Amino acid sequence: MRTTPILALLLATTPAWAAPPLGEPAVMGAAPATYRDAMLSGGPGKDGIPSIDAPRFQSAAAADDYLEPGDRVIGVYHEGVARAYPQRILVWHEIVNDTLAGDPVSITYCPLTGTALGFHRGATEFGVSGRLVNSNLVMYDRASDSLYPQILAAGIQGPSEGRGLEELRVVFTEWASWKQRHPDTEVLSTETGHMRNYQRDPYGAYNPKRGYYAPGSRRMFPVLNEDERYPAKHEVLGFRDRHGAVAVDLERLAKEAVIHTSANGQDYVVIHDPVLDTGWVYRGAADVDADDVAFTEAGPRFPGQDALEPVNAFRAMWFAWAAFYPQTTVIGDDAAGA
Amino acid sequence: MTRRAPERPDARLAAGAVGLVYALVYLYALGDLSTLPEAAWGARMGEPARWLDQRGLLQFEAIAMLEAGRVLWLISPLNTVVAAALGALLALNLDGAWALWRRPAACGLGGTGSGVLAAVPALLAGGACCAPSLLLLLAIPGLGAFAGLFGWLVPLSLVLLVASRWWQRHQGAPGWARAGLA
Numbered sequence: 001m002r003t004t005p006i007l008a009l010l011l012a013t014t015p016a017w018a019a020p021p022l023g024e025p026a027v028m029g030a031a032p033a034t035y036r037d038a039m040l041s042g043g044p045g046k047d048g049i050p051s052i053d054a055p056r057f058q059s060a061a062a063a064d065d066y067l068e069p070g071d072r073v074i075g076v077y078h079e080g081v082a083r084a085y086p087q088r089i090l091v092w093h094e095i096v097n098d099t100l101a102g103d104p105v106s107i108t109y110c111p112l113t114g115t116a117l118g119f120h121r122g123a124t125e126f127g128v129s130g131r132l133v134n135s136n137l138v139m140y141d142r143a144s145d146s147l148y149p150q151i152l153a154a155g156i157q158g159p160s161e162g163r164g165l166e167e168l169r170v171v172f173t174e175w176a177s178w179k180q181r182h183p184d185t186e187v188l189s190t191e192t193g194h195m196r197n198y199q200r201d202p203y204g205a206y207n208p209k210r211g212y213y214a215p216g217s218r219r220m221f222p223v224l225n226e227d228e229r230y231p232a233k234h235e236v237l238g239f240r241d242r243h244g245a246v247a248v249d250l251e252r253l254a255k256e257a258v259i260h261t262s263a264n265g266q267d268y269v270v271i272h273d274p275v276l277d278t279g280w281v282y283r284g285a286a287d288v289d290a291d292d293v294a295f296t297e298a299g300p301r302f303p304g305q306d307a308l309e310p311v312n313a314f315r316a317m318w319f320a321w322a323a324f325y326p327q328t329t330v331i332g333d334d335a336a337g338a
Numbered sequence: 339m340t341r342r343a344p345e346r347p348d349a350r351l352a353a354g355a356v357g358l359v360y361a362l363v364y365l366y367a368l369g370d371l372s373t374l375p376e377a378a379w380g381a382r383m384g385e386p387a388r389w390l391d392q393r394g395l396l397q398f399e400a401i402a403m404l405e406a407g408r409v410l411w412l413i414s415p416l417n418t419v420v421a422a423a424l425g426a427l428l429a430l431n432l433d434g435a436w437a438l439w440r441r442p443a444a445c446g447l448g449g450t451g452s453g454v455l456a457a458v459p460a461l462l463a464g465g466a467c468c469a470p471s472l473l474l475l476l477a478i479p480g481l482g483a484f485a486g487l488f489g490w491l492v493p494l495s496l497v498l499l500v501a502s503r504w505w506q507r508h509q510g511a512p513g514w515a516r517a518g519l520a
Contacts, residue, residue: 048393135482195374195384195400195412221482233472 018123018143025164026240029325030224032156035133038224041260042112042132046140048329049128051106055085055190059137060179063187064200069176070207072114074109075185075276076100076170077297080338082182084175084252085109087206089188090116092196094137096188105168110150110221111203112321114235117312129199131290134323135221151316153323169299173276174207179277182297219319227322229330237270237279238321238328239313241321245325247318249332253279254317257290263329269308271300272332275285282308349436350514357429361421368421370400370412372441378405384470395409396420396491420492427499430514462489 001281046054055108063084067073072087079101090096090109108125109116112135121127125141131138137150146158148165155161171178178185204211211217215233230236244264253259254277259270267285271293272278286304293302321328365371391399399413427507508512 040483043485043488044394044397045392045489050393050399057399066518193385194388195403197369197374197410197412199375199410200369200372202369212483 002306013075019146019160020122020124020126021120021166022155022160022163022192023166024242025152025162026242027244027325028152028154029245029327032154032161035152035156036147037322038222039133039138039147040192040221042130045130047127048130049092049094050092050194051097051125051127052089052093052188052192052194053125054193055096055098055243056191057186058189060084060183060185060187063175064289066190067175068186068207069174070237071171071176072174072206073175074107074170074172074186075182076107076118077182077299078167078168080104080107081285082185082297083188084178084185085161085188086170086175086198088198088201089190089192089196091201091203092198093192093194094128095126095139097121099185106168108137108139108150109137109172109211111201112136113151114159114172114233115151115320116170117153117193118170119153120166120168132221134223134320135219136324144329147330151320161265164260169310169312170314171273171276171278172315173278177276181295205245219317222318223323225323225326226319227326229322230318232317232319234318235315236318236321236330236332238316238325239264239268239270239279239281240310240325241283241311245321245328246277247316247321247325247328247330247332248313249330250277250279250315252333253329258288258293260286260288261329261331261332268311269314271302273300279313281311283311284308317318350433350486353429353432355410356432357425364421364424365411365417368397368417370414370417370421371404372410372412374405374408374410377407378410379407380405395490397489420428420496423496424492424499427496427503430503431499431506433514434511437511438506438509463520 006306017100022108023336067086071295073084074090075084081101085096085107086131087109091111091302094110095106095108097329103119106119106121108119108126115136125143126141129138129140129147131147133149139148139150140146143158146155146160148155148160149159154164204213206213209215217232217233220233235250238245238247243266246263246268248270253270253272257272261268261270261300266283269282269288271280271288273280273295275295280300284307288302288310362371384401384403386401389401393399398414398416400414402413404413405413499504
């Protein structure tokens with residue numbers, strides 16, 4: 001057909017062509033329409049919280065001038081490149097459109113839910129829509145204008161509706177911990193192209209926790225589901241795949257070092273990282289001994305690892321995790337009744 | 339009338355001070371004015387082309403930064419204009435409300451309700467800058483549902499303050515420059 005090349009050209013130049021890489025989404029607690037209906041304005045308009053689209057980096061030594069050891073950073077290690085994105089910068093921007101070892105990625109952070117996630121972005125960029133669902137940042141991609149709640153990592157409106165984003169493991173940890181694991185890390189510079197007071201967090205502080213981040217504080221926006229097993233701002237390690245969602249109590253994980261568990265018909269191994277104080281999750285049956293686990297720049301290494309499938313995991317404020325995943329399994333302490 | 343003349347400059351001064359403080363509080367609530375943990379001195383120019391970029395309704399990007407001791411000023415020309423306009427209108431309204439409140443006692447005209455009514459938009463203007471901060475402080479989830487409307491408080495305040503000032507003048511409130519002759 002003579003129209004085929006023209007059609008192909010048109011398809012290739014439409015915004016959808018440049019949409020981020022998409023795949024099967026992880027489990028969703030509700031239909032996309034439910035999330036769409038629950039969207040609220042967070043106050044600032046679209047791009048009113050500006051993403052950083054031309055990030056600059058500095059050395060760890062230079063970053064020591066303004067970062068305290070206990071300050072939170074979002075760390076990523078990808079294809080031999082280690083980078084840290086200080087929380088005190090991302091609280092003003094929420095998204096950094098970056099390129100790591102030639103791969104276009106977006107590092108995202110939502111202060112209201114305490115969640116940091118990385119995504120492969122393809123040829124497009126992500127921006128802040130100004131909308132919230134369950135207090136969580138709703139991103140949009142600048143090619144198709146589809147909307148994605150960060151925690152859900154799936155489209156709820158637009159051409160990407162019902163499709164999942166490709167995630168990239170990031171770690172929300174302390175600066176000293178990240179630097180210990182990655183001494184040669186690069187650090188996002190405060191030269192962001194925007195004028196902000198990066199020494200002030202409008203919500204409070206993580207070092208030590210106060211204001212909105214304090215464990216006893218309350219959330220600010222309505223949610224689809226409330227669950228009082230933990231205080232609202234208690235941090236859990238959450239992971240989800242197409243089978244279901246699981247929340248792990250970080251104190252219990254630190255105590256046990258390795259947790260073997262079954263949920264939603266699947267076996268999982270959760271390994272505590274004592275330096276970064278995070279968990280690494282693998283799907284599959286394996287008998288992993290904590291003494292056999294060694295930590296490298298890329299994460300844990302242990303016998304039998306190749307037979308397991310890594311599952312992305314991230315810290316989240318409990319209220320937000322429970323709001324998105326009402327059916328979540330909880331591997332908790334006694335206080336959580338799990 | 340001559341008995342009250344010496345009080346007018348004092349009232350005008352007080353209204354002007356309140357207006358100035360309000361303008362500063364507005365810039366602080368916006369994040370343009372903030373404090374630094376350690377004293378620093380310096381100035382830096384950003385990207386002037388961003389002066390029209392909006393963060394929200396009538397909220398604009400800063401294009402320069404001034405560090406003056408423990409105070410940091412992120413300079414947005416348009417935010418400064420809005421803050422100055424709100425502060426000036428608030429001062430005019432307070433001065434007008436004071437004059438209208440004082441007048442009936444001396445001349446037997448109108449009622450004290452006129453002055454109180456004139457102050458209502460001024461109170462609303464106070465909410466314009468503090469609403470988002472109150473949301474953070476009170477953390478009432480039901481209130482968060484209305485966060486999208488907070489941005490409208492600033493233009494609404496500007497309109498109401500202008501309308502209220504017009505109404506005050508219509509009721510006989512003196513102009514700022516002629517206040518001492520009222």
